[in-house]
Amino acid sequence: MTYVGKSIPRNDGFDKATGLGIFTQDVALPNMLFGKVLRSPYAHAKVISIDTSAAEALPGVEAVCTFENTTNKPFNTSATMITTNPGAEPVRDQRVFTGEPLYIGDEIAAVAAVTEKIAEDAVKLIKVEYEVLPAVFDPLEAMKPEAPDVQPEFGCKEHKNVCGEIVEFGIGDIGKGFEEAEVIVEADIELPRVKQAQMETHGAVASYKANGTLEVYSPTQTPHPTKMILAYALDMPESKIHVQNPPYVGGGFGVRIGLSGKAEILAAVLSMKALKPVKIQYSREEDFLASDTRHGGYLHCRLGAKKDGTFVALDTTAWLNTGAYATFGVELLGVCGACGTAGTYRVPNMHYKGFPIYTHQQTAGAFRGFGTPQGTAVVEAAVDKMAQKLGMDLLELRKMNTTKPDDKNWFPFPVGSVAINECIDKAAEGIGWKEKRGKAQSGNIRRGVGIACGTHVSNAAPFCVDYDAVYLRIEQDGSLHIGTGIPEIGPGSTTALIQVACDLLGVPFDTAVMKFGDTAAAPFDIGSHATRTLYAVSQVIRDAAEKIRKDIFEYAADFMGVPADKLDMSEGIIFGEGKEYPLSRLAYEAHLRGKQFFAAECKVPPNSLPWYAQAAEVEVDMELGIVKVIKIVSAHDVGKVVNPRLCEGQIEGGVLQGVGYAVREEMTYVDGKGFYNKGFHKYMLPTADDRPEIVPIMIESNDPAGVMGIKGIGEVGLCATVPAVLSAVEDATGVRFDAVPLVPGRVIDGFKKAGLIK
């Protein structure tokens, strides 16, 4: 392998570092209008009347769209719309605009005008009379019989305000499991709603033309699914919608899947009315207010083991706040159970129940980890408790129970390579486990170390529709052009994939290019989500590369006088039986004869389990209640390292987001006013000061299902951070917190409750 394994600088680096990269907000089309949105000031209300005449009369206003004059077809803004497995029906509980807002921020109307200022003024001129209705905000409150209904049409029959259906599955016999158990522990965790806080706010430019075509630029991380949802919601043929990234995306983290934030469809309906391009660029406040967040809520876990530590029963329940609309509610509760609570350990009797609960709050959806951090937080807390109750070492208890390569567990695919115990060892070693864990601490500043581990997926197949397509072609000078619908949301996937493609084909990296983030560039591709991009797209590239190599060698055979099956290629040189022929020349000779080398492929990827363990070291100020994470050693079974620097970047970014989740970030709801956090001044992202020393460790287990052994890495950097930090804080202070973030108020309260301080 010439390129795989090397830290090749990312292709988009210069553009991004110098400010020359084009993002959605840079897109400017001739005659472009600017759109602004009128949002509900009430958490639950009914619009009694709406009068847009003053807005329409304002000079410069070219379109006013409301729930009254715009398609009322129900859809779902999430990719679940088009990824639900055959036979199942997605929950379609959203519309472009609503006359019965279900959260503070729900879309009532929108205006397009020749300037942003005029659009803003026009929005203020829309007169709306509301009837305010009762609302509920807490998921457990929402399940009570007396709670107001959020989505009466879409609730499950058995449970009040549960959207779609509850998620329940298991293996073995959970009752028998707990009967067999000799030791049983229980754990609870309460998790906040947190925000992706991606650098670029939501936005879109949509240009509808009278010939029935719609051109959309947006930072979507799923161009094809976004196109399909738009086509469904707007009743247009998919072929007539072209969705593309500009090509850069200022961060994804899940919030760019489907139509989260709705900017694309709002710009589209305005453009359809004005017959001009319309740009909508959200302010940070609007972005915080009206795009999906991570699911907060409550989890409970019961873990049973034999006295020797062997796990025999694991029962977990999750009650998560999905907000006003379902979006990924059901699916995320599934992943929470499947990846977050099951999978890490071999437990013969396992049961999981997940409640995706409607409330009158902003919608929760996809955010890096997608349920796994929530599930992992409660299960790892239970494992810690079990170790304490058994008097066993945290590391040993974990290692003896982790899933092994030959296990069946619950997975609908082979477990593949498993280096989780190596991850545990490396993480523990890196943090200085032996020297630091369990050392009595005293004084005001106390230190402790903790650990947690887990797994996730390398894509969403076979749990839902999840596949890729690619167009590969050799240009007439032998250079490589890859066409794909995946976006570059930041991790450097497009650079790493070119490395893989070049090694698979045997062509030089310098002459290869990937066209990405564009639905015209290749057939359907699910896009970037579920830790999949490098893992899954390398699969379809391999198929296409094999096809092209075969074609090249067959064509070269005549030119070289060497049988095709004796030929190979490296760095663009075809060779065999002592002869050499440059691909650049062959491609040109072929061109002169009307022959090209290309391949179009489509593939449902297999799946592989990325394993990981994180060890955290914290410093706790007992008096001020400040928890400072000072070091995280994050060890990952990545299968194969394609680009070490990019892979480390994924781990580092994930860890820092995990640290924010553990000790800083929280969206705080204020009844009657909505979420307090309307921007970065009111939402405590970790700053440089909060950044711990991060030690990324990459372990190559060479997964049998992955191309060259590759597994996913994108999401897993943060999945174990919360329990690792909670474990470390317990080590430092003796107090096990069952809620995050560990902000001073909560820490001081906990210390008071524990009697550590008065």
Added chain:
Amino acid sequence: MTYVGKSIPRNDGFDKATGLGIFTQDVALPNMLFGKVLRSPYAHAKVISIDTSAAEALPGVEAVCTFENTTNKPFNTSATMITTNPGAEPVRDQRVFTGEPLYIGDEIAAVAAVTEKIAEDAVKLIKVEYEVLPAVFDPLEAMKPEAPDVQPEFGCKEHKNVCGEIVEFGIGDIGKGFEEAEVIVEADIELPRVKQAQMETHGAVASYKANGTLEVYSPTQTPHPTKMILAYALDMPESKIHVQNPPYVGGGFGVRIGLSGKAEILAAVLSMKALKPVKIQYSREEDFLASDTRHGGYLHCRLGAKKDGTFVALDTTAWLNTGAYATFGVELLGVCGACGTAGTYRVPNMHYKGFPIYTHQQTAGAFRGFGTPQGTAVVEAAVDKMAQKLGMDLLELRKMNTTKPDDKNWFPFPVGSVAINECIDKAAEGIGWKEKRGKAQSGNIRRGVGIACGTHVSNAAPFCVDYDAVYLRIEQDGSLHIGTGIPEIGPGSTTALIQVACDLLGVPFDTAVMKFGDTAAAPFDIGSHATRTLYAVSQVIRDAAEKIRKDIFEYAADFMGVPADKLDMSEGIIFGEGKEYPLSRLAYEAHLRGKQFFAAECKVPPNSLPWYAQAAEVEVDMELGIVKVIKIVSAHDVGKVVNPRLCEGQIEGGVLQGVGYAVREEMTYVDGKGFYNKGFHKYMLPTADDRPEIVPIMIESNDPAGVMGIKGIGEVGLCATVPAVLSAVEDATGVRFDAVPLVPGRVIDGFKKAGLIK
């Protein structure tokens, strides 16, 4: 056929009619600079010194490129660069900038600045000292031994200032042919240099990035060849260059092939220096000054026949003015011989010799017809003379000698269907030949009718590299997406091709879309030239459609319980054995299972001969010398009519351009000042007032090589207009002119020479 044969409104109609369509001049990228070019004021000179310091110092100037600081690699701006057949070498006699300008307008330097005004001012600040050298402008003068050398490196050895090589070919034995001939006539014609005068002036936006990629928007009619020429000239991998139309092109007519006008490469080198996007939009004067024109020059023809009218020998020589650089010089002289002089008639002994001659004038290149109008003009004049000499009817002499379906002639492919005699009959009938031809005219206003006929090609294969690729895909809702590199230069090719594709596949037109004019949309495609687009691209679409249909039927077989080979599809409904299943549903069910229907195909098309005859009626003002063309009946063997209105549009537009060529248009060279025609006020395009009644007649001969019988139509509307008008003028006045345009000065001179007036 559901769509083929119907005048479906063109997809780009609304955009273009309302001004909402995006052309190159509408493209605006963030941080975009504006480029202006410094051109030589001398027809032949050497730059002694160049000082750009004042220009560079002007605030707002971000790049100054000259022949001194820019790549000096020689290339050829025409598509011949990448379409020359295996073994042959294109003439590479051009550079981005030159220190030895060879025509008034040759590029010396260029500037990019933050505004157009600053760029213009900066160009004026560049100080150049020239040594003026001797120049030659007439092709026959240029061939004289004492003439100055234009391109000493690239001249052919035997003939002074002939570029590359002379073109010579024949069949039979020309000497023996003339020995056998019982009647011999000779004809001469002198043809002017004329300009495409497309609505949109040349321009380009180029954006080079530090990661080595180059994005180009331009009105090129050959996106892939333009990309390849840029890659060659700039020493970049082809994969890293993305060329696209924006997507509209304000007229092609041949002048958008390759880099004619050079705007793309000038913008590119400026962008490479500034690392910002650069837009160059030519003024009309600049467009006239520095982009390719039609080849003017001289032709001589000798035709021998038996007394019964049977042609036995045809010898033609062409001396055409290719200007300062070769571009298409050699190829065009080939087409002039192959299509313009041979082909129309079965002549057992045929010989042709063509001289592409360098002069110190602006470069001639491709213009609708590409040599065929020149060749046809002289041969049809000879045929008229022969008829007169033999005392035969013009129509009968033609019809007895035209090529017949079983003829071999010189073509390297089967002659296919031949409806030329039907064209002659219909054109004659339409003009009222019997009633009007040969009627003695008197008085000041005299009328006459004339006729001419000919052939051309439906693409450039197998004469040079000429082929297509296409990506076809069925979207998840059953709609059709076609990806191709062909442009939409105006004829409506993209609409007609969707009609063909929908009928071939059996899907509804309303849900089909073509992505065009984009090198990322599909592998190499030669683009729009040589009357090929509909003819050739329908061939590769057919291959891809057959592949997709097979795939669809095989997949549908399970869903429908009907064997694949019993299934068919129409309007998106799959049917067979009494059952029906919508493609929209099948595509979605397939999607849910990770399966898509798509195909990538590449094909060298066959070739088919489009036949035509034009009858003209003119009115001549004997006193003022004004020739007014009052009616043209243009009958065309189009094989199969795909979209009648679009096909008529091609004929009508071609005819009007032919009328301009015959009676109005001429570029006039003024020694020391260059061409007089610096804009539409100084170049006499036919106006509405000059427009004759045009009667397009489409004859369907169902060509065996064409998809559904299709042949080309794009260029042939003008190929016979000059000789038809000359024939009509002769009928009206008795004077046979051997030069066009028939402007009053020339007409009066002719009448004087003929003794009609004093």
